[in-house]
Amino acid sequence: MPPTISDSPDVVVVGAGVAGLACAHDLLRSGLRVQLVEASDGVGGRMRSDRHEGFTVDRGFQVFNTSYPQVRRRLALRELRLRPFTPGVLVATERGRLRFGDPTRRPRRLSGLLPGRLAPARDLLALGALSARDALAPVRTLKHAEERTTRTALAAAGFSERFVEEFFRPFLSGVFLEDELETSSRVFHLVWRSMLRGTLCLPARGIGAVPALLADALPVGTVRLETPVDRLTDEGVLLSSGREIAARAVVVATGPGAAGALLPGLRLPPYRVVTTYYHAAVSSPLAEPTLLTDARRRFLNTCVPSEVVPGLAPAGHSLVATSVLGEDAPGREAALREALAEAYDADAGGWDLLTVRTVAEALPAMTPPQPLSRTSRQGPGRHVCGDHRATGSVQGAMASGARAAREVLSDLGGGAAR
Structure with missing residues (x-):
């Protein structure tokens, strides 16, 4: 049984995304006391889902891959109630779909x-x-x-x-x-x-169910939400509230921007920006759970998530999710709507724009030469993890968290995480 969390943890993990959650799990399993602090009001980082006017929308469209080794090792997949996409993809081309x-x-x-x-x-x-x-x-x-x-x-x-x-x-x-x-x-x-x-899937409650499942398995009190960190100190971390938490080691598991602020000098790759437009339609423009891409590059991909998981949209409505590179801009949604009408061969004029989600740090650029894993060590008692330390995926983020835990345990003389 993991030790009770106290005000004097062995390790403070900053950031409750999947990398931080994986790191915390492995440290706790090895007998260390861990406090995980998160600045926002929920776990997941970029993997969050929101209820919006009766629909469930992710903060940037994401799919879930069941084959990742870290995913299979850490999650009871049946609890996510996964629903699969059609194997394969549709491509909108000048020759048709x-x-x-x-x-x-x-x-x-x-x-x-x-x-x-x-x-x-x-x-x-x-x-x-x-x-x-x-x-x-x-x-x-x-x-x-x-x-x-x-x-x-x-x-x-x-x-x-x-x-x-x-x-x-x-x-x-x-x-x-x-x-x-x-x-x-x-x-x-x-x-x-x-x-x-x-298999590419969607969880029944949205992608946010993945980090929520990881967090639910931690001892009560491990995660403290709405607890931003101002800076790292010689003793541990100083919270924005002015309170200091002392610890033998600190693992920074935030997004890249916050990680760079907490660890000056940290080398970070450039990040890709993605914007997802969520539309509500009375009838589904594609009566199958299939991803649609565009050979003319007007959008990255689009699909009807409510065809994959009907509960993502209220009865009598369909949810359409379309992602594009970069930020939202004036006139972009109107042009996108025209492209979607052509790609789906449907009347998109009556669709309601539900919400727009832009993720500024969606994925790290992974151009050659691309290390598949980087050390977490940033100095005595200071470590970092996240997909910028491995590959831009759930697998990469979790694997980075696992590596950070192993290196913390090695440095503290606490054995190795499983």
């Missing part, structure tokens, strides 16, 4: 992959070879493969420029939040592997 499905999961749609319908035989053979390699090769092989940009790797794998532009570029733009395919090829292959081996 094209369906790129996974024939291993939906054999009835195998005919759609016949050469000439979606792509030449060369591209389909290259796709099969790439997918087989990434799905079956040991993770170590992918981690230590030659590193280049994703675009270069796709060309080397034999894909035509047309196939890259119609399939990979629009799809991966939504995954990595960049539309030049400049992400490290090692990251691409690892993510592609995870998609082939797992």
Whole structure:
């Protein structure tokens, strides 16, 4: 049983996102006393969900991948009541909507992959070879493969420029939040592997259910909300209230901006900005739980989350979520609405704009050379974790938290976190 939390913890973890929550779990499991402080009114960081006019909206559209090792180790997935997306993706192109499905999961749609319908035989053979390699090769092989940009790797794998532009570029733009395919090829292959081996889902209560489940498993009193930290001190942390919490070690698990402020000199990658527009429609513009991307790059992706989880929208309504790169701007929603009407082949004029969510620090840029993991150590008794220390994903954030816990335990002589 973890020790009771006191005013004199061994470790203070600053930030209750998934990295901080994972770190706190491992430290507690190893017998240390942990206090986790969070500036906002809830856990999750960027993984938050809100109720808005009867709808459940995430703070930036996110999907949940069941194959991540950290996810499978830490979460009882059945408690999230996950609902899957259709395996595959629809792409809005000048030739109309094209369906790129996974024939291993939906054999009835195998005919759609016949050469000439979606792509030449060369591209389909290259796709099969790439997918087989990434799905079956040991993770170590992918981690230590030659590193280049994703675009270069796709060309080397034999894909035509047309196939890259119609399939990979629009799809991966939504995954990595960049539309030049400049992400490290090692990251691409690892993510592609995870998609082939797992299922993309939405939790029944929104993406915020994931960090909530982690937080609920902590001892009562571990997490203190609305407790911002002003700065780190020689003894621990000084709260904005003026109170100091002493600790043998401090782990900064905040977003990158706050981490840089608390740890001057911390090297941080640039971050991608994403904005998600949530519309309410009387009828669903796409009567299936499928992700729709855009070869013309007017948006990253769009879907009808209420087709995946009906409870995300009130009865008689549908929820449409569409993400774009960058900030919201005057006139952008109107132009987006026109693009959505064309992509869905639906009348979007009557849709109500529910809310707009911009996430300024959505994902770190992961251009080559991209370390897949970085040490948490920033000085005696000072550590940092988050997706900027690994890869931009739930897996990366949790793995970074786990590494921070191991290094804290090593430094304090407390053994190793499991």
